[in-house]
Structure formats: structure tokens, C-alpha cells
Amino acid sequence: MALQKVLVIDADRCTGCRQCELVCSYEHEGVYAPTLSRIRLVKFEDRCLNVPVVCGFCDKPPCEDVCPTGAMGQRAGQPYAVVREENCIGCKECVHACPLGAVAMHPRKGVAMRCDLCQGDPACVKVCAPGALRYEPLDAAVRQKRRARVVALGVLRSPEEEEC
Amino acid sequence: MKKEYVVIGNSVAGLSAVRAIRAIDREGSITVVSEERHLPYSRVLLTHYVAGKLRTDDLFLIQEAFYQKMRVRLLRGVRAVRVVPGERGVELDDGRWLRYDAVLVATGARPYFPAVFARGPEGVLGLRTLEDAVRIREAALSGSQIAIVGGGPVGIKLACALQEAGLSPTLLVSSPHILSQVADQEAAAIIERHLARAGVRVRCGVNVEELVAGRRGLQALMLSDGSVLACDMVVVCKGVRPQVELVAGRVRVRRGVVVDAGMRTSAPGVFAAGDVVEVRDLITGEERPSAIWPHAAAQGRVAGTNMAGGRVAFPGALQRNALEVLGLPVVAMGVTRVPADPAWECVITRSKVAYRKLVLKRGRLVGAVLVGDVEGAGIIQAAIRRGDAGWRQLVTPRAS
Amino acid sequence: MLSIAVDETRCNGCRRCEAVCQVVSLANGGLALPRIRIHRGEGGWRVRICRHCEQAPCADACVSGAMRADPARGVVELDASRCVGCYSCVMECPFGAVFMVEIEAGGCRAVKCDGCRERGDLWCARYCPTGALRAGETSGAVATQIRRERAWRLHGAQPYGGGARWR
Numbered sequence: 001m002a003l004q005k006v007l008v009i010d011a012d013r014c015t016g017c018r019q020c021e022l023v024c025s026y027e028h029e030g031v032y033a034p035t036l037s038r039i040r041l042v043k044f045e046d047r048c049l050n051v052p053v054v055c056g057f058c059d060k061p062p063c064e065d066v067c068p069t070g071a072m073g074q075r076a077g078q079p080y081a082v083v084r085e086e087n088c089i090g091c092k093e094c095v096h097a098c099p100l101g102a103v104a105m106h107p108r109k110g111v112a113m114r115c116d117l118c119q120g121d122p123a124c125v126k127v128c129a130p131g132a133l134r135y136e137p138l139d140a141a142v143r144q145k146r147r148a149r150v151v152a153l154g155v156l157r158s159p160e161e162e163e164c
Numbered sequence: 165m166k167k168e169y170v171v172i173g174n175s176v177a178g179l180s181a182v183r184a185i186r187a188i189d190r191e192g193s194i195t196v197v198s199e200e201r202h203l204p205y206s207r208v209l210l211t212h213y214v215a216g217k218l219r220t221d222d223l224f225l226i227q228e229a230f231y232q233k234m235r236v237r238l239l240r241g242v243r244a245v246r247v248v249p250g251e252r253g254v255e256l257d258d259g260r261w262l263r264y265d266a267v268l269v270a271t272g273a274r275p276y277f278p279a280v281f282a283r284g285p286e287g288v289l290g291l292r293t294l295e296d297a298v299r300i301r302e303a304a305l306s307g308s309q310i311a312i313v314g315g316g317p318v319g320i321k322l323a324c325a326l327q328e329a330g331l332s333p334t335l336l337v338s339s340p341h342i343l344s345q346v347a348d349q350e351a352a353a354i355i356e357r358h359l360a361r362a363g364v365r366v367r368c369g370v371n372v373e374e375l376v377a378g379r380r381g382l383q384a385l386m387l388s389d390g391s392v393l394a395c396d397m398v399v400v401c402k403g404v405r406p407q408v409e410l411v412a413g414r415v416r417v418r419r420g421v422v423v424d425a426g427m428r429t430s431a432p433g434v435f436a437a438g439d440v441v442e443v444r445d446l447i448t449g450e451e452r453p454s455a456i457w458p459h460a461a462a463q464g465r466v467a468g469t470n471m472a473g474g475r476v477a478f479p480g481a482l483q484r485n486a487l488e489v490l491g492l493p494v495v496a497m498g499v500t501r502v503p504a505d506p507a508w509e510c511v512i513t514r515s516k517v518a519y520r521k522l523v524l525k526r527g528r529l530v531g532a533v534l535v536g537d538v539e540g541a542g543i544i545q546a547a548i549r550r551g552d553a554g555w556r557q558l559v560t561p562r563a564s
Numbered sequence: 565m566l567s568i569a570v571d572e573t574r575c576n577g578c579r580r581c582e583a584v585c586q587v588v589s590l591a592n593g594g595l596a597l598p599r600i601r602i603h604r605g606e607g608g609w610r611v612r613i614c615r616h617c618e619q620a621p622c623a624d625a626c627v628s629g630a631m632r633a634d635p636a637r638g639v640v641e642l643d644a645s646r647c648v649g650c651y652s653c654v655m656e657c658p659f660g661a662v663f664m665v666e667i668e669a670g671g672c673r674a675v676k677c678d679g680c681r682e683r684g685d686l687w688c689a690r691y692c693p694t695g696a697l698r699a700g701e702t703s704g705a706v707a708t709q710i711r712r713e714r715a716w717r718l719h720g721a722q723p724y725g726g727g728a729r730w731r
Contacts, residue, residue, distance in 0.1 A: 011719045035704070042715040051715040068658035070550040086425065086466075086477035087549070089658070090618025092703050096569035100718070101711035105703040108188075109476070110565075110618030180624075208627035212648055217671075222646075225629045458625035458656065465624070486651040491671070493664075495655050538654055542621075546658030557606050 173270030174198035177438025180464025287382030498531030
């Protein structure tokens with residue numbers, strides 16, 4: 001089921017401030033603890049590259065396919081998947097299956113942990129100052145990228161001049 | 165503020181809860197109230213003890229040092245008589261009053277005795293406690309004639325155990341075949357033949373109508389087919405009933421203590437887990453007691469975690485049994501008996517050594533019965549839990 | 565807990581893992597049989613090995629206390645001396661990773677992967693030629709490594725930004 005909105009990652013804008021990790025862990029666990037965050041930052045310091053890693057909400061999710069108990073799946077009526085912790089046995093198949101590396105094990109509960117979009121109002125997006133995280137319809141995200149590419153190729157002066 | 169936890173009941177649900185509480189709360193005080201004096205032991209293995217395959221020491225799940233290491237106060241041979249949710253306290257039979265922030269009711273279940281056995285003479289017992297098992301074994305070793313009533317897993321395991329202890333026991337079953345609540349007719353027939361070959365006498369379609377007692381207790385059973393069975397001990401294995409007396413009237417109780425998915429009862433701070441509760445069956449949706457070992461272990465863990473402030477849930481009961489009948493393995497899971505209805509389908513593979521049946525409802529796997537070859541039973545269980553539609557790869561018994 | 569990554573799509577059925585496991589089992593004083601099994605499945609190979617689950621259903625179901633999670637060693641441990649051969653763990657394991665073997669004294673008992681470690685790697689993973697088996701010491705460290713590898717592949721290893729980068 002395609003999502004109306006997607007969580008868009010722009011690693012180029014990410015400054016590595018980790019506010020997303022802190023607010024995510026606070027929202028879900030009540031503490032500021034990056035290891036309890038569903039979004040995780042990966043730094044490649046020698047490349048000056050910071051990459052926020054979070055669930056991509058695949059239409060054909062490998063994490064759901066490999067889950068032996070059906071714990072990883074969508075709840076009826078909701079467009080995104082959650083970990084049904086009561087069914088999770090902590091086998092880590094989803095951790096290995098995710099092509100983005102977006103699933104981890106909850107260090108205390110021993111169950112899988114992944115982004116649940118904060119019920120449709122993702123907290124990480126709200127605190128991301130550089131705008132590396134956006135939550136927007138896929139159409140808008142693709143259009144913006146397309147425009148940026150065209151600018152980069154030198155066809156247009158800047159995206160701001162075009163408003164159609 | 166240190167939390168105070170009280171756990172009433174010291175079998176697998178209580179033990180599981182204690183571990184779960186300590187995993188989260190290292191400071192809170194935990195008191196375990198155990199009516200039985202013994203340390204927690206495996207009730208499931210009592211038949212192994214009767215058979216002579218295990219000694220009593222082998223039955224215990226933990227040593228005494230566990231309680232010191234976990235800093236748990238264990239009150240042995242003490243019974244809780246009242247839980248008062250309004251005052252957050254538990255009254256004990258020695259007059260003591262225990263205050264709690266969270267209490268777990270894990271009082272288990274007791275054997276059910278049909279009316280004919282209710283006021284029986286000496287020689288009528290169930291098989292639930294270590295004391296029961298010791299009495300049965302002593303009787304077996306002294307050459308008693310022992311009859312078993314009940315064709316469920318416990319009755320069958322006991323019959324096998326007595327056979328292994330050197331007796332020729334008689335198993336009396338009221339249903340037309342054994343395992344009537346657990347397996348289907350064909351599986352039951354295979355198992356009955358296996359038992360017969362081993363010298364275990366199984367009589368189906370027979371009820372006990374009267375107990376005949378003599379000077380020294382039980383002498384014989386008068387059966388519904390007109391026959392008389394001489395015996396000096398009868399073990400009634402007709403299931404168990406939740407022991408809800410402690411909280412009846414104070415929390416919601418139907419057949420068992422009613423709990424939500426977090427094992428919370430209707431009273432704040434009062435949790436329940438194990439054979440005493442009733443839970444939702446994953447396949448049928450029915451709320452009922454489902455007194456099997458893995459449920460008690462999982463429910464105890466959920467209850468303990470939530471008592472200590474966690475937020476986990478028990479997914480629901482999946483009725484299942486694994487037993488080994490004199491070398492013949494048997495696994496039954498989910499719905500195994502199928503109504504005559506086009507929505508239901510059975511996929512059966514038979515071989516010289518095996519009978520394997522998958523049960524599908526509207527194309528989705530809801531149950532299985534495996535006899536003789538239980539290879540991959542867990543894979544089938546996972547498929548049942550997911551309600552898989554694909555079953556082909558589950559059918560083949562042990563190949564290469 | 566120990567983290568074992570099984571990629572059945574890479575398995576070619578060579579069974580080198582079974583051979584090595586059997587040798588190691590015997591060398592450690594155990595039975596001469598593998599605790600990892602390869603089967604033909606629909607369209608490929610099935611690898612049956614214990615995942616050392618954090619909430620192991622086999623440990624919950626074990627009626628004799630033989631099957632226990634050992635967080636210090638990071639494995640789900642099976643104490644053969646306590647096993648009574650009740651088949652409960654076989655009924656629970658969604659990976660079919662527990663195998664029953666007959667014992668000389670009569671009856672049977674369970675056998676499963678014991679999480680052997682040889683210089684930080686499981687023997688089967690060391691010998692797997694295709695990378696179908698990879699083991700990591702703890703789930704946390706493994707997730708971090710996976711995240712890093714995949715973030716690099718998607719964002720770092722690309723010349724002008726690549727497919728996954730939004731500009």
C-alpha cells in the first residue's frame with residue numbers, strides 16, 4: 001500500500017547534529033538516548049558525510065517477508081507497518097533483511113525496533129533544522145529533485161525562479 | 165521510591181514474572197508467597213518421575229540460591245487468603261499483611277473431579293502436585309492396580325509412565341477415542357494401536373458410574389458398560405479448573421481470571437498469569453483458560469515486565485501439545501477437529517511411520533496434527549500464527 | 565545476543581557448513597552430527613540454524629529448564645543433561661532449528677546450535693563459501709555495522725549523489 005507521504009532523507013543537508021535521534025528516543029522511550037532511537041545517524045567523517053538512516057516504508061517490505069511470527073506487519077487500516085512486540089521473538093531476521101539497515105533490536109526489550117512515523121506526525125522532521133528530513137507527498141519530493149537536477153545541469157538559473 | 169511487588173504462586177508463571185521484574189527493577193522488593201513448600205518444579209515432568217526416569221531432584225527448575233541472588237523473599241508453605249485491591253494489600257493465612265504496588269495472582273489450577281469422584285474414598289487422586297506423583301509412584305512400586313480416567317495428554321502420559329514402571333494400567337476414556345479435545349480420530353487410532361501393542365489397556369466410550377470401597381479404601385470401579393474394574397487407586401486426569409478463589413468477587417472472573425493483553429485484571433495493580441487466567445484464543449477468538457506450560461511462562465514474563473513499568477503484551481493463546489507416547493512423538497496445534505463444512509480443508513500425508521495433517525480454514529492454516537514424524541513442527545506453528553495460505557512446503561515429512 | 569544472518573538466496577546447497585559443524589561437534593565431545601541443516605525447498609535451499617532469539621520461544625516452552633537464554637554468552641543454551649526429549653522445543657522453533665536424536669539409553673533428546681565461536685566467528689559462517697551465513701557478536705554491533713554498510717552503499721559510494729540522494 002503506497003504511502004501518501006514519505007519520509008525524505010537528504011544526506012547532503014545533514015549536519016550530524018543528532019537532534020532526530022534525541023527527539024525520537026524521547027518520544028518513544030521517554031529518555032534522550034540515541035541507542036533507543038528508531039532513526040540513526042551514520043557518520044563518514046573522512047568524507048564529511050552524515051547519513052540519517054530510517055525506515056523507507058517499502059511497498060514490498062523484506063522485513064515483513066522474513067518475519068517468522070508475523071510480528072512485523074501492518075495494523076489493519078494503517079498505511080505503515082509496526083512491530084507487534086507481543087509476537088516478536090527477537091530472531092533478528094528483519095535486522096539482516098532490511099536493505100537500508102533501518103531495523104535494530106531494542107537493547108532492553110529484546111524486540112525489533114523501527115520507525116512508526118509517530119502516527120503520521122514524525123517528530124524527527126520537526127526538529128531537523130537543516131531540513132535533511134522532510135515528510136511530504138512523494139510527488140512533491142520527486143518534483144523538487146527533478147528541478148534540482150535540472151539546475152545542476154545548468155539548464156535553469158535556480159529553482160526559485162520557476163514556480164509552476 | 166522502591167516499589168513493592170508480591171507474587172502469589174511459585175510455579176512457572178510466578179518464576180517467570182520474578183525474572184522479568186528483576187530484569188527491569190533491581191531495587192524493588194519482591195515477595196513470593198508459595199502455598200507449596202517445594203521450590204518450583206516442572207509439573208509436566210511428574211509423569212517422567214512416576215516412570216522412574218527422573219528423581220524428585222531432577223524436577224526442580226531452580227535452586228534455593230536463586231532467591232538470594234535475585235534478592236527475593238520467599239515465603240514457603242504460606243497461603244494467601246485475601247487480596248484487597250482497594251488497600252493494595254494481601255492477607256496471609258498466618259495473619260500477616262503484605263503491602264504491594266503490584267501483585268501477581270499466579271495461583272494456577274486444580275484437577276477437576278467429576279461428581280462421582282468428589283467424595284471418593286482413599287485411593288482417588290489427581291496428578292497435579294509432587295505429592296500426587298510420589299503417592300502414585302509408591303503405589304506403582306508396591307504393585308497396586310491403578311486405573312486412569314481421562315484420555316487427554318496427562319492421562320495418556322501417565323498410562324505410559326505406569327507401563328514403563330512395570331504395570332499394566334487401564335486407561336478409561338469417556339469419548340469414542342483418546343485425545344478427543346486435542347487430536348483427530350485417525351491420529352487417535354494410530355496412538356491407540358501403539359499403546360495396545362505396548363500393553364496399555366485403553367477402553368473408550370466408558371464412564372465411571374460408581375466407586376466400590378472396601379475396608380482399606382478403593383476396591384473397584386463400576387463402569388457404564390456394565391463391567392467392574394478392580395483397582396485400588398484411580399487417578400483422575402480430566403483437566404484442571406483455575407483456582408480463582410483468592411480474587412473472586414474482587415476482580416472480574418469468568419471461568420478464569422479475566423485479564424487484558426498486558427495480563428492486568430480489572431483491579432488496578434492486580435495482575436494474573438498462568439493456569440488461573442483466561443485469554444483469547446488466537447484462532448477461535450474464544451476467551452477461555454488455556455493451561456499449558458509455554459503460556460504460563462510467556463504470561464508470567466509479560467505480567468512481570470508490566471508490573472515493573474514495562475509495556476508488553478501477550479499475543480493470545482495458541483492451544484498446543486507435544487507429547488511422546490512410548491517413543492511415538494505427537495504434536496497437535498491449533499484447530500485439529502474439523503466440522504463438515506466446505507470452508508474447511510485438510511491436507512493429509514500418510515506414510516508407514518507418520519500421519520501428518522494440516523487444517524485450513526478458508527485457505528489459511530489454522531491447525532495441524534503430527535504423529536510419528538514431527539519434523540518441522542515449529543515451522544508449521546509459525547505458519548499457523550501467521551495464518552499462511554501457502555502450505556505445500558510444510559507437507560513433506562522428513563525427506564533427505 | 566549472538567546474531568546470525570542467513571541469506572538463503574546465496575545458499576548453493578554445498579553443505580560445507582553441515583560438514584564443519586559435525587566435525588566441531590565431535591571434536592568438542594558431542595555427537596557426530598551437524599546442528600545446522602540444509603534442505604531443498606521450493607526454488608532454492610532452506611537453512612535451518614538457531615537464531616539465538618532474544619525472546620526464544622524454545623526457552624519459554626522448555627519444561628525441564630534445559631533450554632535457557634544465557635545473555636552473558638549471548639546464546640540460547642541447551643543443557644543436554646537436563647533434556648527429557650519432550651519435543652516442546654521442536655514444536656516451538658519457527659526455524660526448525662532444533663533436532664531430536666535418539667540416545668543409547670533409549671528415548672531421545674534435543675540438539676541445536678551452541679553458538680561456537682572461533683576467533684569471533686561461527687565455524688559454519690567461516691566456511692560458508694557464498695556468504696549465506698554471517699555471524700555477529702551482538703545484535704547491537706551487528707545492526708550498527710549493517711546500517712553503516714548500507715548507508716555507504718546508498719549514499720557514500722555513489723559519484724554524483726546516486727539514486728538515493730535527494731538534492
